[in-house]
Amino acid sequence: MPPVVTMGADGRRTGRRPATSAAELEHLALQIFAERGFEETTVDDIARAAGIGRRTFFRYFASKNDVPWGDFDGQLEVMRASLASAAAGEPTVAVLRRAILDFNTYPPAEGAWLRRRMTLILRTPALQAHSTLRYASWRGVIAEFVARRVGQPADALTPQAVAAAHLGVAVTAYEQWLREEGTDLVAILDEALGLLATGFAAF
Amino acid sequence: MPPVVTMGADGRRTGRRPATSAAELEHLALQIFAERGFEETTVDDIARAAGIGRRTFFRYFASKNDVPWGDFDGQLEVMRASLASAAAGEPTVAVLRRAILDFNTYPPAEGAWLRRRMTLILRTPALQAHSTLRYASWRGVIAEFVARRVGQPADALTPQAVAAAHLGVAVTAYEQWLREEGTDLVAILDEALGLLATGFAAF
DNA sequence: TTCACTTTCGGCACCGAGTGCCATTAGTGT
DNA sequence: ACACTAATGGCACTCGGTGCCGAAAGTGAA
Known part of the structure; x- marks a missing residue:
């Protein structure tokens, strides 16, 4: 299950902690988009900049297009x-x-x-x-x-x-x-x- | 230059004739979409059914999404x-x-x-x-x-x-x-x- | 400490859309 | 036969997106 969904307010949590958050990722991605342009920025670029795997990116956002919507x-x-x-x-x-x-x-x-x-x-x-x-x-x-x-x-x-x-x-x-x-x-x-x-x- | 554009009314034409037309291709594709669904139909499917190369398809339509627009x-x-x-x-x-x-x-x-x-x-x-x-x-x-x-x-x-x-x-x-x-x-x-x-x- | 359990991570292989490149094919007129 | 023109289609490549699965990183209890 994606980390974005699991953000629910459980009393206490178990398991590995998410490496980042959707908001943080969005912030970073928007910055890169502004610099290099949306089309010119690959998901790999974003993932690398965030220090996460490309596969992980898609657990935070269903698609590259969804990033700007917060x-x-x-x-x-x-x-x-x-x-x-x-x-x-x-x-x-x-x-x-x-x-x-x-x-x-x-x-x-x-x-x-x-x-x-x-x-x-x-x-x-x-x-x-x-x-x-x-x-x-x-x-x-x-x-x-x-x-x-x-x-x-x-x-x-x-x-x-x-x-x-x-x-x-x-x-x-x-x-x-x-x-x-x-x-x-x-x-x-x-x-x-x-x-x-x-x-x-x-x- | 794509065949679709060249359709212009020159007095006479030279060069190889287009293998099909956008209208014909659209008709065929719509039929397949109706049967199998849009997402489930690949451009390869359409090209094969039309007897043209996949590469040629993209000379008639800029994208698969453009097909239904005629x-x-x-x-x-x-x-x-x-x-x-x-x-x-x-x-x-x-x-x-x-x-x-x-x-x-x-x-x-x-x-x-x-x-x-x-x-x-x-x-x-x-x-x-x-x-x-x-x-x-x-x-x-x-x-x-x-x-x-x-x-x-x-x-x-x-x-x-x-x-x-x-x-x-x-x-x-x-x-x-x-x-x-x-x-x-x-x-x-x-x-x-x-x-x-x-x-x-x-x- | 060690073990079981939970959750996220991230690599890998794969699919499909779309593109640049270029040799080939099928026409035209000379 | 020859030059010219326009369309074809294969090839290789990029990129977005997905299924699969083992590894990593946390938790609490024995």
Whole structure:
């Protein structure tokens, strides 16, 4: 069993200790990617730099493409909880907007890292492609929430469409944010999501 | 130079004739994918079935992932032209809606093939991921059109957001269509795009 | 200390996608 | 027969990813 999964909080542990951690490995890999480029960096390079075997690398990450995503699933859980705890009176789209903004609000210290991570993800074709699979979980969380609100199954057209549209617009906002150095991600996200709420009929 | 590219309409041709065509190869490959599954089919399998060398396969398709997409770029050109020729009086979002419906209107004879292709693309993780790269061109066409209409650069937030939202919703409609055998793709697309025009504020 | 047990490590061999290189083949026109 | 052109396909290689399995490094108990 991979060390990443076993990280669970057992009272005490037995057996050999993991040589490193996913977070540490991610940090190191991101640094190398930034220097040499994603495609130009082999898994061997990363493993060698981390002082572990190539085989071991794949126990920490299912694929090279998964490295930049960190604990995305954990983050998603937070968003799911945030959505679930919203007041029933608040309009669906407003809850959604707030949750997405929260989800993408990071402490200023992490801002630079976020920028690096997202630049990598959004500008590297292999990662752009791979990200689709991560986005699917994100959409799932949104769709489930909307489905509950409108009283439809989560796989119905409306919840799915709302989720897909929000995802598309959010990614667009990220791309816009990356385009200029000093801009405010949350503000751009808010503007973009505003477009969705109003609808495009005005155009 | 690959045979696919050289297909240009020169007066007369010299040199060895291509052993097959991209269309023929795609047809054959899709059949094998349907029988054995995408992941389970190797490029060697396809090449052998087509009676060509493995190396030759990669002259017809840049990757195994590109096989199911056929002449997507050609189709895109048609949509671009359709958008460009729209009356200036017609609202942007209406033009968009019509163009997308046209783009996805196929002769009934091709309906079964479309379903197979899209099932493959939308339900195979590797293809789901890869499709992102194709969708980028699609978004580009939409964004350019919207940009022209609203008098902004194509990479500005609004055109990009409109394009991304439309893409997300359109893909959702496709997924909905695949879910039930006898449904009408265009009708579902129309319904989904309608949601976008109105906006989600009502929810 | 030694033994049993647990968990991670990491080497090895293997598969499949994709690429650069290049001789060969199958056409054309002179 | 000869030059020219374009496609073919074999070969060798890189890289991501996986199954297998013995070795290493921890734990607690005898």
